[in-house]
Amino acid sequence: MDKASVLADAIKYIKELQEKVNQLEGAVNASKTEQSFVISGDDPADGDGKASPPLSQIEARISDKDVLIRICSEKANVHVTGLLGEIERSGLSIVHSNVVPFGSSTQYIAIIARVRYRMPPSL
Incomplete structure (x- = not known):
């Protein structure tokens, strides 16, 4: 595996984690209304x-x-x-x-x- 594909996979994984964090924050904020x-x-x-x-x-x-x-x-x-x-x-x-x-x-x-x-x- 070359460095570019490892970096691309890492970026993709970080974006997925950011989406999950945003979803969880939205759920927490919605419950505090x-x-x-x-x-x-x-x-x-x-x-x-x-x-x-x-x-x-x-x-x-x-x-x-x-x-x-x-x-x-x-x-x-x-x-x-x-x-x-x-x-x-x-x-x-x-x-x-x-x-x-x-x-x-x-x-x-x-x-x-x-x-x-x-x-x-x-x-």
């Missing part, structure tokens, strides 16, 4: 058939093992300690929480948590 969802709870329609504004809105953003939960509630009687307890029981460790009252009947709640363990997928 951030997911987000919003849930709104509405009051039943009032007597004239018009729906009233949402009572609460919950937004959750998930990025790898970190979770951001934001709640805007028009009811000032949200029991934050019970809420935090439920979050802990669901497999999350609370890193930070913040509750801000606004006006006489609105609360803004922000919670940052980290996944302790993966919950089995619901069937």
Whole structure:
């Protein structure tokens, strides 16, 4: 075998390895995407058939093992300690929480948590 063919084979092999690295990096980056969802709870329609504004809105953003939960509630009687307890029981460790009252009947709640363990997928 001459030097040129050995060099050509080495270059071909390096290109194959680079393709595999790019594919693996793409798979890793795709798995680290951030997911987000919003849930709104509405009051039943009032007597004239018009729906009233949402009572609460919950937004959750998930990025790898970190979770951001934001709640805007028009009811000032949200029991934050019970809420935090439920979050802990669901497999999350609370890193930070913040509750801000606004006006006489609105609360803004922000919670940052980290996944302790993966919950089995619901069937």
